[in-house]
Amino acid sequence: MSDDWLGRWREYFLAWYDEGRVEEKALEVADFASRFLDEGQVSVSGGKDSMVMLHIIVTRCRSDIVVFHWDHGPWLMPRAVENEIRCNIATVASKAKVIVETYNYGSRPEARVVWRPWYKAFFSTLKRLGYKYHLLGIRAEESSRRRARGRVVGRRHWVEIHPIYNFTWRDVWAYIFKHNTPVPNIYYKYARLLGWNRVRLTTFFDLEMQRYGQPQVDSVLSWRWKHNPLDRTNSAL
Amino acid sequence: MEPLEVTFYLSTPVALGFPWIYFDSLIAHIRLKEELGERYYSLPTKIPVDSVPAIPIKHWKDVPIASVSIFEPQAGLHTFSYFKRGDFPFPKGKISRASGFFKDFYLKTVYVPAVKVKFYATGELKEVERLVKLVPALGKERNIGFGFIRKVEVREVEHEWGLVKDSMAMRPIPVKYLKAYEDATYMAYKPPYWSKHSVDLCVVPFTRVELA
Numbered sequence: 001m002s003d004d005w006l007g008r009w010r011e012y013f014l015a016w017y018d019e020g021r022v023e024e025k026a027l028e029v030a031d032f033a034s035r036f037l038d039e040g041q042v043s044v045s046g047g048k049d050s051m052v053m054l055h056i057i058v059t060r061c062r063s064d065i066v067v068f069h070w071d072h073g074p075w076l077m078p079r080a081v082e083n084e085i086r087c088n089i090a091t092v093a094s095k096a097k098v099i100v101e102t103y104n105y106g107s108r109p110e111a112r113v114v115w116r117p118w119y120k121a122f123f124s125t126l127k128r129l130g131y132k133y134h135l136l137g138i139r140a141e142e143s144s145r146r147r148a149r150g151r152v153v154g155r156r157h158w159v160e161i162h163p164i165y166n167f168t169w170r171d172v173w174a175y176i177f178k179h180n181t182p183v184p185n186i187y188y189k190y191a192r193l194l195g196w197n198r199v200r201l202t203t204f205f206d207l208e209m210q211r212y213g214q215p216q217v218d219s220v221l222s223w224r225w226k227h228n229p230l231d232r233t234n235s236a237l
Numbered sequence: 238m239e240p241l242e243v244t245f246y247l248s249t250p251v252a253l254g255f256p257w258i259y260f261d262s263l264i265a266h267i268r269l270k271e272e273l274g275e276r277y278y279s280l281p282t283k284i285p286v287d288s289v290p291a292i293p294i295k296h297w298k299d300v301p302i303a304s305v306s307i308f309e310p311q312a313g314l315h316t317f318s319y320f321k322r323g324d325f326p327f328p329k330g331k332i333s334r335a336s337g338f339f340k341d342f343y344l345k346t347v348y349v350p351a352v353k354v355k356f357y358a359t360g361e362l363k364e365v366e367r368l369v370k371l372v373p374a375l376g377k378e379r380n381i382g383f384g385f386i387r388k389v390e391v392r393e394v395e396h397e398w399g400l401v402k403d404s405m406a407m408r409p410i411p412v413k414y415l416k417a418y419e420d421a422t423y424m425a426y427k428p429p430y431w432s433k434h435s436v437d438l439c440v441v442p443f444t445r446v447e448l449a
């Protein structure tokens with residue numbers, strides 16, 4: 001997408017990069033995260049936050065890390081977006097060991113309505129992988145609940161680490177524009193309508209997201225994937 | 238049956254749950270409400286209706302000759318966001334904020350600030366006119382004021398533009414009925430639009446098409 005709207009925002013975020021001291025924050029993130037990489041895995045959804053975290057770790061700590069990516073299946077994550085995410089991960093972390101686990105139930109349309117099996121499948125996978133630390137791209141600014149979690153959270157079978165906990169949405173976008181960090185193109189389509197501060201990459205047409213109004217927005221912006229998650233034309237902007 | 242042009246003049250923007258509103262589904266909805274009366278409001282969840290009421294619209298094969306909505310002026314999409322959370326005088330004891338009266342939710346509605354919504358269809362003028370006058374509002378979130386109709390006009394036009402106008406598809410048409418098309422995807426093309434049995438590979442509205 002190359003138009004005035006994106007160009008103006010690019011200028012704004014590049015200006016913010018220095019103003020918001022994003023470089024300092026990135027160095028601090030790298031220093032903090034490096035302590036957990038030997039026994040940990042970097043969980044990457046493919047969204048903007050996890051991609052920024054991955055980019056910081058790979059470029060400033062080390063590149064031979066373990067990356068974990070969860071594929072939600074075609075009915076929750078259309079294939080065009082999923083393929084783009086995998087390509088982005090491979091571009092940023094080319095030397096990393098990438099573990100991709102697939103949610104089998106996500107190959108059925110019912111996955112959009114029945115979400116309880118997701119939790120069981122996801123958490124049992126994390127337990128099976130057996131890593132001590134899970135590095136996640138969660139930020140304090142996202143919600144009061146996430147703020148309350150803190151930067152290091154001890155769970156029963158692992159410890160959750162949130163390296164970019166102190167990043168704001170401006171910091172994240174500034175980092176993306178400054179370092180050309182790849183993120184799915186669908187972000188720009190949604191950001192135009194929802195705003196840069198509100199745009200999030202979540203599962204598509206997922207009724208679990210209904211309380212956030214997400215399926216309704218998906219039905220208007222990503223209507224091609226409503227009945228056919230294999231449609232490739234929707235990502236064209 | 239005559240070719241018709243139906244124009245809704247709006248007093249508030251239209252909230253959307255899909256990029257277009259289907260005229261035949263609107264008419265089927267009104268007919269169903271008429272047919273079922275109060276029972277319309279207590280339909281079963283799994284299979285709400287087992288048959289669609291007859292609508293006064295002509296069909297070509299099994300495709301109703303009725304266009305999707307044409308918004309005028311063609312303004313871009315906007316969003317209305319509303320965060321409902323408990324700022325009530327809460328009762329004593331444990332209450333759930335995940336369900337029921339105190340449930341928190343975030344409303345994110347996509348709307349079009351249109352002034353007019355136009356449809357083309359082929360149907361019975363008198364009956365269509367009677368039914369469209371029963372429509373108080375269009376689109377989604379009508380309960381909070383979206384899509385209110387100021388007036389509606391139905392007039393006869395020369396050409397049948399419910400399916401194709403100037404070589405452009407005016408609604409989803411299954412590609413099996415077409416000779417050539419520019420763009421296609423899986424869409425519902427006949428009422429009930431929520432049913433998976435109505436979904437087929439269809440031409441996308443407002444793209445080039447040639448009927449077989």
